[in-house]
Amino acid sequence: MIKKKAVEVRKGEYMVIGGEELEVTEVEVSDIGKQGTKKVRIVAKKKSGESVAIIRPEDYPLETK
Amino acid sequence: MIDVIITSYNEPKSTIRAVKVFLKSKRKDLRVTVVDPFPEVEGILRREIKDERFVFYPDLGEGKSYALNLLMQEYASLNTNDLFILTDGDVYVSDNAVKEIERAFGDAKIGCVTGKPAAVDSIDAKYGYWAHVAFRGIDRARREFSKRREFFECSGYLFAIRKGIILDFPLETCEDSIIPYLFWKKGYKIKYASGAEVFVKNPSTWKDWLAQKIRNVKGHENLNRIAPDMLRTKSFWNEVKWGALFVLRQPRTFRQVWWTLELYVARLYLYFKAFKDLKSKKNYEDGWRGQAETKTTRME
Numbered sequence: 001m002i003k004k005k006a007v008e009v010r011k012g013e014y015m016v017i018g019g020e021e022l023e024v025t026e027v028e029v030s031d032i033g034k035q036g037t038k039k040v041r042i043v044a045k046k047k048s049g050e051s052v053a054i055i056r057p058e059d060y061p062l063e064t065k
Numbered sequence: 066m067i068d069v070i071i072t073s074y075n076e077p078k079s080t081i082r083a084v085k086v087f088l089k090s091k092r093k094d095l096r097v098t099v100v101d102p103f104p105e106v107e108g109i110l111r112r113e114i115k116d117e118r119f120v121f122y123p124d125l126g127e128g129k130s131y132a133l134n135l136l137m138q139e140y141a142s143l144n145t146n147d148l149f150i151l152t153d154g155d156v157y158v159s160d161n162a163v164k165e166i167e168r169a170f171g172d173a174k175i176g177c178v179t180g181k182p183a184a185v186d187s188i189d190a191k192y193g194y195w196a197h198v199a200f201r202g203i204d205r206a207r208r209e210f211s212k213r214r215e216f217f218e219c220s221g222y223l224f225a226i227r228k229g230i231i232l233d234f235p236l237e238t239c240e241d242s243i244i245p246y247l248f249w250k251k252g253y254k255i256k257y258a259s260g261a262e263v264f265v266k267n268p269s270t271w272k273d274w275l276a277q278k279i280r281n282v283k284g285h286e287n288l289n290r291i292a293p294d295m296l297r298t299k300s301f302w303n304e305v306k307w308g309a310l311f312v313l314r315q316p317r318t319f320r321q322v323w324w325t326l327e328l329y330v331a332r333l334y335l336y337f338k339a340f341k342d343l344k345s346k347k348n349y350e351d352g353w354r355g356q357a358e359t360k361t362t363r364m365e
Contacts (some may be wrong), residue, residue: 017232018141053234055140057125 073154176253
């Protein structure tokens with residue numbers, strides 16, 4: 001397991017949330033928002049095909065595989 | 066594992082009480098997380114709460130739904146017997162709340178369990194009376210829906226969900242409606258745990274009452290766009306259907322009869338104002354209850 005900043009996560013990589021592996025299908029970085037940071041919106045797909053939206057500040061650590 | 070998430074907005078005194086009720090339980094598989102956008106609140110809470118099961122999570126300033134989404138993902142688990150209990154810092158629960166909630170999850174088909182809001186306000190004042198009547202009406206409706214195993218919306222003051230079922234929910238609407246809906250769509254039922262009480266201080270001025278109710282109505286009306294196929298329990302027409310006659314049967318004194326008539330006018334006005342705002346594109350925005358400046362709902 002590797003910890004990556006949200007902004008470094010790429011499409012096609014796998015993220016781990018609560019022990020479940022999810023495949024990253026979309027990554028979008030927003031402009032600087034009201035909190036003075038950029039936000040990263042990651043859409044990841046579960047094995048069941050269900051999509052999950054993960055929104056984090058750009059430097060937020062996320063678990064990837 | 067039970068994760069209690071308390072969303073608060075710079076109300077440390079009442080948040081301490083909210084946390085301490087949960088920590089009265091000695092169970093080791095319980096964690097109580099307070100998420101609050103004010104860093105100074107952490108210091109105050111840590112001085113008062115020494116329990117290692119207590120966690121403070123600084124909110125990133127993006128609103129309550131955002132914070133809940135983040136923690137639902139951070140504390141996610143594949144074990145569907147693990148639970149999230151979601152509540153607020155400006156309310157507190159009864160000592161038996163966790164046990165009652167857990168008991169309600171005894172049926173594996175139950176995905177969401179909602180508690181019972183109880184007003185701490187005096188029934189001898191107009192807004193207190195309105196709150197008592199509203200909570201009685203909601204209690205009656207929830208009992209009925211729960212018994213029939215039909216869909217109904219939970220109480221944002223206290224509700225619980227199984228882990229491992231959903232990892233996110235839309236930000237632009239009320240979490241107490243959209244989360245039960247997402248569980249329902251996955252085939253889970255919703256249960257009303259009337260023994261799990263949550264004590265709430267309600268608005269005591271017209272300005273605060275109107276601000277709180279308009280915000281609620283707008284949040285729920287957004288559901289029409291986000292979840293158009295969702296069966297609505299908190300809506301104008303359901304209020305008329307479930308409440309119009311029920312409210313008339315509540316007064317016990319002449320003063321309460323007068324307040325009841327005022328309540329009809331007030332409810333009509335608030336729906337008029339909320340729908341007018343929605344038409345002029347003043348939409349619901351995710352935020353914290355305290356930001357709506359409903360100062361009289363604070364227990365401090």
